Amino acid sequence: MSQPTEDPKEKPKRWIYIIPLVLFSVLMIVFFIGLGLNPRLLPSPLIDQPAPGFNLARLKAPDEMISQDVLKGEPSLLNIWATWCVSCRVEHPVLMKIAASKEVPIFGLFYKDERSKGLAWLKDYGDPYVASGMDLDGKIAIDWGLYGAPETFVIDKDGVIRYKHVGPITWDDWQNILLPKIKSLRAGSGV
Amino acid sequence: MFRAVCIALCLSFSTVTLAEIAGFPFENEAEEERFETLASQLRCLVCQNQSLADSDAPLAQDLRSELYEQIQTGNSNDQIISFLTGRYGDFILYKPAFNARTLLLWLSPLLLFIVGVFCLFRFNLKSRQEPEGEVSEADLQKIRELLESETENK
Numbered sequence: 001m002s003q004p005t006e007d008p009k010e011k012p013k014r015w016i017y018i019i020p021l022v023l024f025s026v027l028m029i030v031f032f033i034g035l036g037l038n039p040r041l042l043p044s045p046l047i048d049q050p051a052p053g054f055n056l057a058r059l060k061a062p063d064e065m066i067s068q069d070v071l072k073g074e075p076s077l078l079n080i081w082a083t084w085c086v087s088c089r090v091e092h093p094v095l096m097k098i099a100a101s102k103e104v105p106i107f108g109l110f111y112k113d114e115r116s117k118g119l120a121w122l123k124d125y126g127d128p129y130v131a132s133g134m135d136l137d138g139k140i141a142i143d144w145g146l147y148g149a150p151e152t153f154v155i156d157k158d159g160v161i162r163y164k165h166v167g168p169i170t171w172d173d174w175q176n177i178l179l180p181k182i183k184s185l186r187a188g189s190g191v
Numbered sequence: 192m193f194r195a196v197c198i199a200l201c202l203s204f205s206t207v208t209l210a211e212i213a214g215f216p217f218e219n220e221a222e223e224e225r226f227e228t229l230a231s232q233l234r235c236l237v238c239q240n241q242s243l244a245d246s247d248a249p250l251a252q253d254l255r256s257e258l259y260e261q262i263q264t265g266n267s268n269d270q271i272i273s274f275l276t277g278r279y280g281d282f283i284l285y286k287p288a289f290n291a292r293t294l295l296l297w298l299s300p301l302l303l304f305i306v307g308v309f310c311l312f313r314f315n316l317k318s319r320q321e322p323e324g325e326v327s328e329a330d331l332q333k334i335r336e337l338l339e340s341e342t343e344n345k
Contacts, residue, residue, distance in 0.1 A: 039239060045280045112249065138253050147236035147250060147279040 019064035052143035056133030072159040075185040091168035107133030
């Protein structure tokens with residue numbers, strides 16, 4: 001009220017002082033969203049890459065070998081599992097239901113375990129796998145970028161990895177994420 | 192005496208990390224040093240705030256033996272690192288690579304510093320240029336009145 005001549009000069013300047021508050025708010029929003037993210041979900045560099053090669057003895061028939069070639073021909077799942085893995089036990093009934101739905105063949109990578117334990121597991125809880133390869137020293141799992149069993153890969157008919165799921169698959173995951181992916185792969189619409 | 196205890200304590204802690212790395216027979220010190228440097232620069236993916244050298248997780252042990260084998264077969268550090276990032280992504284590196292995707296990450300501190308310095312000078316200079324306290328006669332009169340009423344009240 002003292003000097004009306006200065007008012008037009010001061011007005012355009014005032015909004016500047018809001019900037020720190022705005023920046024701070026944006027930062028807080030970013031941090032808040034960050035809090036809700038799962039740090040265990042790491043982007044895999046293997047997406048859209050051909051499945052890493054392997055040649056492993058089968059869990060149920062150790063005289064036979066399975067290789068990455070079994071993943072070709074139609075879309076499939078590759079599930080990395082072990083009997084010492086608690087989350088695999090949680091996931092197992094869901095895998096059984098997926099296998100029963102006959103939507104997609106599930107292959108297993110039996111990871112750092114003992115054959116007798118694996119056989120007992122499949123006998124006690126059921127066998128959702130077309131076949132499981134035994135990666136007893138965990139070398140192949142490193143090629144697949146495994147860091148926390150169970151992990152499941154969606155592979156297309158050309159043997160290319162299209163999606164990776166870390167942690168146990170829930171029925172919701174199957175219905176909302178994995179099944180739609182497989183259906184779109186089958187429809188030939190690519191990714 | 193106290194100093195001796197301190198030193199003993201420090202030494203006993205330092206052997207903890209060495210013990211993790213031990214177990215691999217190296218032919219020469221250079222290889223062992225390479226192994227230790229690599230293992231401490233790579234992240235354990237299970238316990239993400241530990242390096243491969245520090246972690247006891249089974250996967251970290253496996254990756255350490257992978258490191259050991261690759262050093263033994265004569266692979267260079269770059270080869271070993273691209274082997275691991277090809278499988279686990281850049282996340283396995285504690286020090287992110289400097290490339291187009293991480294440009295902002297690396298340069299943002301410098302950028303913020305420049306912006307900060309710019310603001311500092313700009314606003315500082317401006318406030319200096321402003322004419323100091325030109326108070327109108329009417330305001331001065333008001334101030335005097337207020338001051339006087341203050342002293343009268345006391």
